[in-house]
Amino acid sequence: MITTPLSEQDTTLLDRAVALAQKGLFTTKPNPRVGCVIARKNKIIGEGWHVRAGQDHAEIAALTAANHDVRGADVFVSLEPCSHHGKTGPCASALIDAGVARVVISMLDPNPEVSGRGVEMLRQAGIEVLISDNPDQARMINSxxxxxxxxxxxxxxxxxxxxxxxxxxxxxxxxxxxxxxxxxxxxxxxxxxxxxxxxxxxxxxxxxxxxxxxxxxxxxxxxxxxxxxxxxxxxxxxxxxxxxxxxxxxxxxxxxxxxxxxxxxxxxxxxxxxxxxxxxxxxxxxxxxxxxxxxxxxxxxxxxxxxxxxxxxxxxxxxxxxxxxxxxxxxxxxxxxxxxxxxxxxxxxxxxxxxxxxxxxxxxxxxx
Ligand SMILES: NC(=O)c1ccc[n+]([C@@H]2O[C@H](COP(=O)([O-])OP(=O)(O)OC[C@H]3O[C@@H](n4cnc5c(N)ncnc54)[C@H](OP(=O)(O)O)[C@@H]3O)[C@@H](O)[C@H]2O)c1
CATH class of the missing domain: 3.40.430.10 (Dihydrofolate Reductase, subunit A)
Structure with missing residues (x-):
């Protein structure tokens, strides 16, 4: 999938999502550490991170923090939103239902069997998706x-x-x-x-x-x-x-x-x-x-x-x-x-x- 150099403002918000992911350093196992920021006109309106397996994924935590009032907003997430039903529903569906306009991600899901599916779901729903060309920090916390x-x-x-x-x-x-x-x-x-x-x-x-x-x-x-x-x-x-x-x-x-x-x-x-x-x-x-x-x-x-x-x-x-x-x-x-x-x-x-x-x-x- 094509990756993109991000604007300075997008980079700052995505860096914040990666910093939030770090908060799950000791608790998310066996899941990855993931952070999410929702912003309108570059102003943060909600943010969250995945705390524990079985609990809300980062996107859901951020949607909840923003009171789900996110129509037309931008989402920054340190890992591709999931497209499958695990212990919780797919995050890509939740973002589509919430009516966000744009999703910027640090990296695709590293599982080759599901990688890219979350991005596809979002794009098919008409949401603009950008994949950063610099995934190093996001990869490092989930190496x-x-x-x-x-x-x-x-x-x-x-x-x-x-x-x-x-x-x-x-x-x-x-x-x-x-x-x-x-x-x-x-x-x-x-x-x-x-x-x-x-x-x-x-x-x-x-x-x-x-x-x-x-x-x-x-x-x-x-x-x-x-x-x-x-x-x-x-x-x-x-x-x-x-x-x-x-x-x-x-x-x-x-x-x-x-x-x-x-x-x-x-x-x-x-x-x-x-x-x-x-x-x-x-x-x-x-x-x-x-x-x-x-x-x-x-x-x-x-x-x-x-x-x-x-x-x-x-x-x-x-x-x-x-x-x-x-x-x-x-x-x-x-x-x-x-x-x-x-x-x-x-x-x-x-x-x-x-x-x-x-x-x-x-x-x-x-x-x-
Ligand atoms: N400074 C440190 O960072 C540090 C950290 C930990 C320990 N230590 C010190 O290290 C010393 C103990 O070291 P150690 O070398 O005797 O014990 P160890 O490395 O902790 O254990 C080795 C034992 O594991 C068993 N084993 C089973 N499969 C093995 C495999 N594939 N390869 C290697 N071992 C296998 C063998 O038991 P059997 O002999 O029963 O067959 C072997 O003797 C203690 O003095 C401890 O205080 C220092």
Missing amino acids: GFCLRMEKGRPLVRLKIAATLDGRTAASDGSSQWITGDSARKDVHTLRAMSCALITGIGTIRADNPRLNARVDSDVEQPLRVVVEGHHVVPPDAAIFNEAGRVLLVGPRSLPSRKGVPSGAEYLSFDSNHGKVDLEQLIKSLAGQGCNEVLVEAGPTLAGAFLSAGLVDEIWIYQSPDIIGEAGRGMFVMPGIKSIQEKMSFQLIDSRPVGGDVRSIYLPQEKGL
Whole structure:
């Protein structure tokens, strides 16, 4: 479909719609974050955003805020209005019924099977539709959703806390509190954005984490996933004491788990040498509606995700401490024997977070 450079005024109003979409950052999962502005002669008369799956889409929230008095008005929306009946009616029909004159959108629906249908519906009803030629910001806030719709997999972030000398745990196994309060707060934001958090049984045994998102605002808690192996999560683990779903996954090659702790779910996957097939796990999470997945594991599972080529972003929080060579490294990757086999990344952001430094890397061959 043809995209158009927008006027300055249209750009400003569409930017506002994208900013509104951000308000759903922690809550819309598995749906995309979407914002909508309705304006008459460039003056905003109603705006809204999608808050939660099953609740009003952004367009309906904006129509409601404008008391549906929008005949002849312009609509700015960060994602193509839907054309299908899901948990709510099609937004394209609601805009047609409301009699709006013009709809400006940041990007088409990334689902190739429905992409463009909302635009077609609006145009057939005589509404002028413009599609921005600069969808970058709108795509960025839904990068995981776009990947899931376009490629059937979620965006996988790997987060690790390390010392200045690249150690993730001391030789006695202790690793909690490598980084300071600000970095830990930042990680909770990252968790809150995620649909699923994945850790390994080694981390559960060493740290007994709660693995939930502790932020000051409303949050839809991510699914917590533990990859088990020869060892399994004990029934009194802290992960079972928090609200939200817990999914335990194990390798099919090992004797099956004797019972699943109450409140948890269990899935087994194909395996190699007693290790869960991580690609199958990631595909399964996409099938369960996960857009963004955060891996927060020890060096064994973190290295396995990297070796399997499943990581889209690495987030490293580095403290200004040194704990020496007896501490554990960041990634166990026994497959790499020579420098020619190195994996290369591109630094896209690096900034201080309290007394630590947060750096974000993308695999060189992937990009976003
Ligand atoms: N600094 C940080 O950011 C950070 C974060 C988390 C944890 N940690 C530290 O890391 C340490 C634990 O690390 P870890 O390496 O022992 O544990 P881990 O990476 O959390 O878990 C690894 C275990 O998962 C199981 N597993 C099943 N399928 C697997 C697969 N495909 N690939 C890899 N593992 C698979 C295996 O269990 P079985 O051995 O039972 O077969 C494996 O030993 C602790 O000291 C913890 O404090 C540090």
